[in-house]
Amino acid sequence: MTADSVPEIRELSPELTKVARNELNEDPLRIASDLEQLKEWLIKQPHIKARKDDQFLIAFLRGCKNSIERAKEKLDAYYTYRTTAPEFYAIRDPFDKKILEILEKGVVIPFPDALSDGSRVLINRMCLFDPKHFDMNEVAKVGFMIGDQLLVEDDNFVVCGTVVIVDVKDLSLAHGAQFTPTFVKKMAQFVQDAYPFRLKAIHFVNVPSAFDFFFKLLSGFLSEKIRKRLFVHDNVAELEKHIPKKLLPNEYGGDNGSINLWICKWKDDLLSKREWFLDDEQYKTDESKRIGPVKNPELLFGFDGSFRKLEVD
Incomplete structure (x- = not known):
């Protein structure tokens, strides 16, 4: 060219x-x-x-x-x-047994509709997986697969940025043990140094008392600008102050249908991109x-x- x-x-x-x-x-x-x-x-x-x-x-x-x-x-x-x-980033075949199971659980799901400013919303339910059978690296891998697809397919995500909802409702000690300083630091560096997207806000919801340690650990690896975009909520009802009810799934008190339908859409979408991921x-x-x-x-x-x-x- x-x-x-x-x-x-x-x-x-x-x-x-x-x-x-x-x-x-x-x-x-x-x-x-x-x-x-x-x-x-x-x-x-x-x-x-x-x-x-x-x-x-x-x-x-x-x-x-x-x-x-x-x-x-x-x-x-x-x-x-x-x-x-x-x-x-290695072995990102969507048909891999563990990747497929994480997709079917809907650990990371983009919202079908954008916010009024055009921002794309993603929900991360990172504690849905069984820590006896999965580890946080495998969950992060699927999240990055979805992120890569958004980079090349979603103009709202790239141009207007993204708002992330992190639901830690099912956080357990076994989950927490996987949030090592090395893992948290890697995630923070990837978000800040490597991914070309505009992170508008991160909303943590259903936060248990044990979450405080992880939050302090994460904050220590983030720039001041990103730290100012972190919000912690005790329950999902508080999300309505930031995200319209009409955009939220039924499971989060919204009117936008069941999140299970969103999960099926994204699972099918990534499965259809198998050749892209293998080549990538x-x-x-x-x-x-x-x-x-x-x-x-x-x-x-x-x-x-x-x-x-x-x-x-």
Whole structure:
């Protein structure tokens, strides 16, 4: 593609076009040349094997407010973490028995309707799984699979951002034991450093007293900007102050149908993308080819080094 070519991306609605222009500094006349610069940069990075399709790359530009340099940093981090945290990114076959079971439980589910500002809402019921048979890494893997699909398929998610509801109703000591400092730090770094999305808010609901330790641990790894977007609620009724009842599923006091229907839709959607996920496993970094200091799990996630916090919009 040359700078004069037409990018192969979906046309935004008039509402999303306005948000992209006013909040993400998007200039339609620059999209083609900006995408070309990203591709040329990726070609010159011997350690990165990356997707180069326009729809994927535009998500990184938009998630970085169309700053090419920030998009480069984000792309490098995204693929570096895929390599250094294989527990999240290896073997992402939707038909894998454990992945399929997590999908069927609906641990991570996007809402079918966006908020009035266009933001996509996701609900994370991370404590639904049986900790004797699953671990938090497997649950996180499915969450990242859904996140990757939203990056390439959902313009509301990319342009307007996302609001996350984390339901910890069934949190047990066995669940809590899996929230190790290393796991929590990885999740925080992935969200802040690697994923090109605008995190508008995280609402924790049905919070038990034992949740306090996890909340303090998580907060310690987040930037001040993200910490200000964390909200804790004792029950789901308090969600209505932030999310209209008409958008919430019946199980959360809303009028938008049963969450079981949403689960079926997303399970079927990911199963239909099996070939995409199998192909996607090839994209990562080869640290032996990196020009400069090699990145490894100890350097990125160990507790002896410093933890770099990026500002996220």
